[in-house]
């Protein structure tokens with residue numbers, strides 16, 4: 004049975020922590036990250052988040068990187084769902100060609116060419132996340 008590591012090994016380059024728009028946070032994540040930072044959720048939302056479509060997402064700083072990127076993710080233990088499941092995201096199940104787009108951005112992708120195995124890995128990663136959080 005295929006494993007996520009057959010398809011991906013993070014190179015810790017930080018490319019996926021650049022740019023704007025990926026890391027939305029829900030109420031549980033706001034609570035968890037705030038607690039981790041030792042601040043209240045209102046301050047977390049004010050100082051560390053922007054809003055898009057009425058939903059909070061983690062802010063990017065002037066360099067274009069996520070505010071929590073400093074050679075590594077400084078909130079790794081409590082990072083949001085998108086960061087935790089990456090690159091095994093739902094959109095691969097909707098359209099497998101999204102894997103090629105992800106691959107073009109992420110040097111950690113290993114392309115073994117078996118999309119059925121990849122789909123199983125995506126489902127497994129998502130199910131594991133739902134069980135844990």
Ligand code: SF4
Pocket residue numbers: 012013014015016017018019020089090108109110111112
């Ligand atoms: S772009 Fe890919 S390899 Fe680089 S840090 Fe992100 S997940 Fe890891």
Ligand code: SF4
Pocket residue numbers: 019020021026061069070071072073075076077078079082083086
């Ligand atoms: S929270 Fe961490 S993993 Fe997610 S984008 Fe920011 S630095 Fe990257």
